[in-house]
Amino acid sequence: MKYVAGLDGGGTKTAVTVLDENGGTVSTFGSGALNFNGADEAAVLRTFRDIFNGIAEACGGLDNCAQVAVGAAGVSNPAVTARIENAVRHCGHRGGLVIMGDQEAAHYGAHEGGPGIILIAGTGTICYGRNEAGHTHRTGGFGHLIDDEGSGYSIGRELLTALVKAFDGRAPATPISAMVHERLGTKTVGDVIAFVYDRSRSKKDVAALAPILSEACGLGDEAALAIADRSAAALVELVVPVAAKLSLQRGELAPIGSVLLKNVYVRSAFEEKLGRVLPELRVISAKRDASFGAALMALRRQDAREGENSPC
Numbered sequence: 070m071k072y073v074a075g076l077d078g079g080g081t082k083t084a085v086t087v088l089d090e091n092g093g094t095v096s097t098f099g100s101g102a103l104n105f106n107g108a109d110e111a112a113v114l115r116t117f118r119d120i121f122n123g124i125a126e127a128c129g130g131l132d133n134c135a136q137v138a139v140g141a142a143g144v145s146n147p148a149v150t151a152r153i154e155n156a157v158r159h160c161g162h163r164g165g166l167v168i169m170g171d172q173e174a175a176h177y178g179a180h181e182g183g184p185g186i187i188l189i190a191g192t193g194t195i196c197y198g199r200n201e202a203g204h205t206h207r208t209g210g211f212g213h214l215i216d217d218e219g220s221g222y223s224i225g226r227e228l229l230t231a232l233v234k235a236f237d238g239r240a241p242a243t244p245i246s247a248m249v250h251e252r253l254g255t256k257t258v259g260d261v262i263a264f265v266y267d268r269s270r271s272k273k274d275v276a277a278l279a280p281i282l283s284e285a286c287g288l289g290d291e292a293a294l295a296i297a298d299r300s301a302a303a304l305v306e307l308v309v310p311v312a313a314k315l316s317l318q319r320g321e322l323a324p325i326g327s328v329l330l331k332n333v334y335v336r337s338a339f340e341e342k343l344g345r346v347l348p349e350l351r352v353i354s355a356k357r358d359a360s361f362g363a364a365l366m367a368l369r370r371q372d373a374r375e376g377e378n379s380p381c
């Protein structure tokens with residue numbers, strides 16, 4: 070019996086799925102972050118070792134794992150793929166290895182290997198589609214400094230903007246101000262500015278404010294509802310060219326990530342706007358997660374390999 074494994078390597082954690090040769094799930098488990106930009110080599114290696122120990126346990130030995138697929142951010146950089154390959158081989162995996170972008174793994178899972186579009190709106194945003202012919206297109210995901218509108222980061226930033234505008238009189242008072250102060254443990258605008266420009270803070274700290282938007286929208290606050298509306302519009306903007314370039318206007322779109330899955334105001338504004346421009350695109354729930362997607366990709370690769378090697 071041969072097994073395959075799929076990894077969804079993220080900046081905060083890695084999810085792993087091990088499948089048997091019939092596509093049945095044998096094991097799912099989590100491990101540490103696989104962050105190739107910034108994290109030290111030793112930490113990445115430790116995580117890989119932990120992951121491959123888990124795979125070996127699930128497969129009754131690493132030699133029973135015929136194929137591994139790794140989905141991770143930054144793999145368009147050859148240095149990153151080389152690091153992943155080195156680490157995987159260092160851990161003793163001798164079978165096949167597929168390395169792909171994290172959005173490809175998420176897509177493969179969401180549509181179970183079939184055609185369609187995914188729209189990820191978490192800390193960042195990215196839209197990615199693949200059609201029946203295997204053509205792909207991606208929009209967004211170019212980073213929070215110049216892109217990623219509609220993301221958790223951009224919502225957090227807009228909440229902070231709402232606070233300073235209400236403070237200096239450019240906009241009416243909003244309950245967002247008190248909510249942001251409560252979340253940050255701050256009292257004055259000066260404290261908030263100190264938080265924003267503290268070098269030890271990252272985009273994740275700003276993105277962590279985004280859940281406030283649901284609360285403020287729930288109070289019917291105009292500023293909050295406008296942020297939800299702008300975010301929804303930016304997310305629709307990501308989908309339109311992907312659907313057009315891949316002729317997927319009548320296909321399926323799976324939203325992924327907390328902004329669209331947890332914020333009902335952004336979600337309903339998004340679906341309403343999307344329905345106006347792409348009325349035949351169906352919004353579905355992702356069928357599987359990205360680690361399952363990676364494992365499925367590994368299984369198909371293994372089946373193709375065995376097909377090539379079979380005598381008839």
Ligand SMILES: Nc1ncnc2c1ncn2[C@@H]1O[C@H](COP(=O)(O)OP(=O)(O)OP(=O)(O)O)[C@@H](O)[C@H]1O
Pocket residue numbers: 079080189190191192193194220221222224225273275276277278279280281282283325326327328331332
């Ligand atoms: N109720 C909410 N309304 C709006 N945004 C939210 C809400 N809850 C969470 N978020 C945003 O979603 C972000 C987390 O996204 P997610 O859970 O999809 O994982 P992630 O892996 O951190 O994101 P990414 O895939 O971009 O790295 C939070 O940082 C926050 O900005």
